[in-house]
Amino acid sequence: MAFTETKTSTDQDAPAPVEKERLRRLLNQGERPAPPSAFASARAFAWRSMLKIKHVPEQLGDILVFPIIMLLMFTYLFGGAIAGGTGDYLQFLLPGIMVMSIVMTTIYTGMSVNIDINKGVSDRFRTLPIWRAAPMVGYLLADMFRYAAAGAIMFGTGMIMGYRPAGGAAGVLLGVVLLLVFCFAFSWVWTWLGLITRSEKTVMSISMSIMFPLTFLSNIMVDPATMPGWLRPVVENTPISQLVDGVRGLFDGTSPSGAVATTLIWSAGFIAVFGFLTLRAYNRK
Amino acid sequence: MASETAIRAEGLVKHFKEIKAVDGVDLEVPAGTVYGVLGPNGAGKTTTVRMLATLLRPDAGRAEVFGHDITADPSAVRTQVSLTGQYASLDEDLTGVENLVLLSRLYGFGKPAARSRAGDLLEAFGLSHAAGKQVKAYSGGMRRRLDIAASIIITPKLLFLDEPTTGLDPRSRNQVWEVVRTIVGEGTTVLLTTQYLEEADQLASRIAVIDTGKVIAEGTPGQLKSSVGAGSIKLRLHHTDQREHARTVLADALRAEVELDDDPVALIARLLPGQDNAVQGAHALSELAKAGILVDDFSLGQPSLDEVFLALTERVGA
Numbered sequence: 001m002a003f004t005e006t007k008t009s010t011d012q013d014a015p016a017p018v019e020k021e022r023l024r025r026l027l028n029q030g031e032r033p034a035p036p037s038a039f040a041s042a043r044a045f046a047w048r049s050m051l052k053i054k055h056v057p058e059q060l061g062d063i064l065v066f067p068i069i070m071l072l073m074f075t076y077l078f079g080g081a082i083a084g085g086t087g088d089y090l091q092f093l094l095p096g097i098m099v100m101s102i103v104m105t106t107i108y109t110g111m112s113v114n115i116d117i118n119k120g121v122s123d124r125f126r127t128l129p130i131w132r133a134a135p136m137v138g139y140l141l142a143d144m145f146r147y148a149a150a151g152a153i154m155f156g157t158g159m160i161m162g163y164r165p166a167g168g169a170a171g172v173l174l175g176v177v178l179l180l181v182f183c184f185a186f187s188w189v190w191t192w193l194g195l196i197t198r199s200e201k202t203v204m205s206i207s208m209s210i211m212f213p214l215t216f217l218s219n220i221m222v223d224p225a226t227m228p229g230w231l232r233p234v235v236e237n238t239p240i241s242q243l244v245d246g247v248r249g250l251f252d253g254t255s256p257s258g259a260v261a262t263t264l265i266w267s268a269g270f271i272a273v274f275g276f277l278t279l280r281a282y283n284r285k
Numbered sequence: 286m287a288s289e290t291a292i293r294a295e296g297l298v299k300h301f302k303e304i305k306a307v308d309g310v311d312l313e314v315p316a317g318t319v320y321g322v323l324g325p326n327g328a329g330k331t332t333t334v335r336m337l338a339t340l341l342r343p344d345a346g347r348a349e350v351f352g353h354d355i356t357a358d359p360s361a362v363r364t365q366v367s368l369t370g371q372y373a374s375l376d377e378d379l380t381g382v383e384n385l386v387l388l389s390r391l392y393g394f395g396k397p398a399a400r401s402r403a404g405d406l407l408e409a410f411g412l413s414h415a416a417g418k419q420v421k422a423y424s425g426g427m428r429r430r431l432d433i434a435a436s437i438i439i440t441p442k443l444l445f446l447d448e449p450t451t452g453l454d455p456r457s458r459n460q461v462w463e464v465v466r467t468i469v470g471e472g473t474t475v476l477l478t479t480q481y482l483e484e485a486d487q488l489a490s491r492i493a494v495i496d497t498g499k500v501i502a503e504g505t506p507g508q509l510k511s512s513v514g515a516g517s518i519k520l521r522l523h524h525t526d527q528r529e530h531a532r533t534v535l536a537d538a539l540r541a542e543v544e545l546d547d548d549p550v551a552l553i554a555r556l557l558p559g560q561d562n563a564v565q566g567a568h569a570l571s572e573l574a575k576a577g578i579l580v581d582d583f584s585l586g587q588p589s590l591d592e593v594f595l596a597l598t599e600r601v602g603a
Contacts, residue, residue, distance in 0.1 A: 018430070018460050020467050022409040027440045027471040033393035035364075044390040052378050055419060124374035124435065127338050128391050129363040284342070 038131035045138020049112075050145070063108075063146050067101035067154045074221065075161065082222060087162055094158045095248040096220035099179060101154065102147045103240065104215065106183050107207040109139050110190025111200040126282075133279055136191045140184050147183055151176050167253030175250035178263060182243050185267035188274035195281035214240050239266040289316040289351075291443050291474040292337060296346035299332050306332040308498030309346065314476060314491075316351075316442075319469050321489030321506075322478040323593075329498040330478040331371055334445050337476070338368045351442055367436035371447040373428045374435070377421040381412055381431050384420060385438065392439050406434040410464075426457025433464055437473075444468060446477045450484060462487060482593055486510075494597060501597050509593065511558050516587045518554045518566055523579035525549050531578045538572040539565055550581070 036044070053060060074097055079086030113136065116122050125135050155163075155172065165172050190207055197203050217234070218241045224232050235241055242262040249256025292314035299307040307329040314320040324330050335341040337348055339359040347354065353361040368374065375384050382403050389399035407413045410430045420428060429449060436444055446465065450458040465488055469475050479485050485492045486506045494502040494509065502509060510516075520535075522528055528545065535543045535554050543554045556565050566585045573580055588596075 017411050018464055018467075019409050019411065020463065022405070023464065023467050024471060026405055026409055027437060027468060027473070030440065032439055033395075033398070036391060036393045040393075041391055044387055047390075048376065048379065048383075048387050051383055052376075055378050055380075119377075120370045120372040120374040121376045123335075123338075123340055123368060123370045124388070125391075126340055127363055127366060127368045128388075129360055130391055134391075 035129055038134065041130040041134035042137040042141060045135050046141035047138075049139055049142030053142070053146075060146070060149075063105050063150050064153055066105075067098070067150050068157050070101050071097050071154055071157055071161075078221065090158065090161055090163050092223075092248075093221070094154070094163045095175065095251045096218075096244045098151060098154045099240065099244050099247055100215045100218075100220050102150055102179060102183060103186065103243075104211055105147070105150065106143070106187045107190050107204065107211065109143055109187045110194035110203045110207060112139060113191050113194030114197060114200045114203050117195060132282060133275070136188075136278060136282070139191070140187050143187065144180055144184065147180055148176065151179065165251045165253070167249075167251050171250045171253050175247040178246050178250065178260060179243065182239075182263055182267050185270040186239075188270055188278055192274050192278040192281055195278060214238060219244050239263070242266065290314065290349075291316040292320075292348065292350055292476065294333075294337065294346065294348035297333060297336055297343045297348055298345035299329075299336060299341060300344055305498050307336070307343075310495070310498070310500055312348075312493060312500070314474065316474050317469070317472055318490045319465065319475040319477055319488045321485035321492040322476065322495055323480070323482060323485045323492050324478075324495035325480060328495045330495055331447055332498075333495070334368070334447050334476065334478060338366055338445050339363055340368075365442045366445060367439075367441035367443075368445045369429075369432045369436045369447065369449060371451070373420070373432050375420050375428065375432055378419060380417050380419055381407060381423070382416040384431065385435060388435050389438050394438075402438060406438065407431075410434045424457075426453050426460065429453060429457065429461055430464070433461070433468075437468065440471070441473060443474045443476065446475060448478055448480065451480065458484075482587065486587070494593065496597070510588060512596070516556050516562050516585065518556065518569055519546075519582075519584045519586065520552050520554075520573075520580055521548070521582035522550045522552070523581050527578045528552060530576065531573060534572050534576045534578065535569055538569050 071094070074093060075086050075090050079089035079093075083089035083092060116135070122135070155176075167175070190203065193206060194200075194203050197206065217231075218238060219235065220240070224235045224241070227235060242259050243266075245259035246256050246263045249259060290313060292312055294310060294312040297307055297310040298305070310329070310333050312320075312322075312333075322330050322333065332341065336343045337350060337355060339355055339362050342356060347356070349355070350362045351365050353365070355362050376387070379387065385403035385406055386399045389402045390396070394402055404413075404416075407416050410433070412427060412431060412434070415423060415427060420431065423431065433446070433449070449461050449465070453461065462484070465475060465477065475488075477485070477488060489506065491504065492506055492509055493500045502512070504512075518535075518539075520531070522531055528550065531552060532543045532545065535541070535552065539554055539556065541554050541557055543552055545551075546553055554569065556562055562585055566583075570580065570583065
């Protein structure tokens with residue numbers, strides 16, 4: 001009896017035989033559509049990333065839960081000490097901590113690129129007649145969705161905790177757009193790193209050792225005015241601090257045009273330099 | 286058309302650090318045929334294929350695919366070729382149908398056309414029942430077929446198949462062979478790498494044998510085998526004590542060299558080239574029967590890849 005059951009289940013799993021006639025017809029259809037535009041191919045890769053989120057939803061956990069933990073932890077841990085009260089500190093901290101947790105997650109892009117490039121599937125992508133940057137841009141487009149989701153969750157949690165943006169809905173929206181633009185540009189550092197390093201662990205350790213000093217040596221947690229004189233100009237001028245100034249200003253409704261312009265220049269620079277390096281590494285792989 | 290050349294490679298070289306993976310490979314692959322590249326692991330087969338498919342830049346030498354230079358104009362080459370890599374060139378997290386729809390979109394099909402192309406391919410390859418399963422749950426044979434299906438979303442002029450049957454069970458292997466024959470029957474050129482002489486023999490009209498990064502022999506399967514020897518007969522006897530007698534009978538009947546195997550009841554006779562193996566085998570069996578020798582097991586084999594290599598590398602060494 002047991003034997004019969006086993007046999008039935010293998011029969012169900014076994015693929016049906018190849019249908020040669022059908023295969024012949026497909027081979028002879030000879031339909032060759034025009035190659036997709038650069039944007040269409042990037043969109044197809046973005047769709048692939050979204051499907052991966054659908055099949056492995058756990059990967060969203062990191063991105064959505066981590067920011068909430070950061071927000072709660074820093075507000076209630078440091079609020080009293082730094083700003084004399086959690087309410088005031090939240091008002092200062094929220095834009096910064098949003099930048100910090102979302103910019104931190106850009107390193108996942110580099111790790112995904114690294115995991116992909118060592119698998120057979122990227123051989124297939126690289127033999128397709130498509131725009132060479134499409135797989136990377138596709139990743140980044142899908143990541144924009146994750147970042148926007150993380151931003152919305154942090155903002156919602158902040159509102160529940162008592163945060164009120166003086167810049168109104170328009171200010172918040174512009175601030176988030178600025179953050180997304182910067183993340184898109186900054187991610188090219190990690191795509192390049194993902195292509196030139198051996199394993200995703202290397203990507204992780206190198207990017208973490210860049211991100212930790214870059215995010216902590218900033219105006220995210222504390223006002224640089226409280227720092228020693230030699231450190232202040234350094235901290236105030238990192239791309240992260242400029243971005244935080246921009247986002248914070250937009251949320252607060254103070255029209256921070258200088259910081260916004262600097263952030264956009266940094267972004268263009270990241271795309272130009274690391275976009276070029278990424279494509280060169282991809283072509284030489 | 287018959288004289289068109291699909292691949293012309295001259296002196297391809299690729300080094301990885303100190304290792305010369307490919308060390309001066311010349312190939313000339315006529316269009317519309319299956320061309321076999323035969324060699325053991327690490328011989329340089331995959332590296333050669335990767336260079337021809339524009340995945341690796343050669344360190345030296347040049348190659349053309351349907352007249353397009355692989356280094357000067359890789360994008361023109363990419364419009365002509367498809368690659369089925371040694372390890373499935375599929376996204377394991379996605380389902381079968383999602384993989385094919387994604388790739389169809391990347392070839393430029395609109396959404397409805399991509400869906401219908403994917404569905405047609407899954408049906409033709411007998412994979413409809415697994416369309417919604419993630420590829421990581423596929424068996425080796427199913428994965429291979431999906432991989433080949435992905436390679437013919439647009440019928441390529443040249444298809445690279447890198448060890449398409451390594452690790453497959455015999456039934457899946459036969460199915461892959463059938464697919465390859467159908468594809469080449471409709472005019473696509475196939476460059477197939479393999480470790481199995483039998484596979485090259487079954488499918489390829491010409492074979493290049495590669496060892497340590499060099500082509501050590503090239504020709505039709507017939508030429509290659511006759512250069513090595515005709516094959517052998519292996520016998521297992523019922524009684525150990527009849528082995529010496531059997532050896533004499535076989536040596537007389539076949540006028541061939543007969544060796545005693547490590548197995549105490551087995552003998553191996555190397556057949557002479559230029560004669561029909563089956564006729565020689567039948568003759569050997571009837572002579573043994575007349576002499577009253579009991580045979581338990583009888584097999585007629587082509588020279589194995591090991592024998593081919595041994596013969597070819599000895600010649601190169603000499």
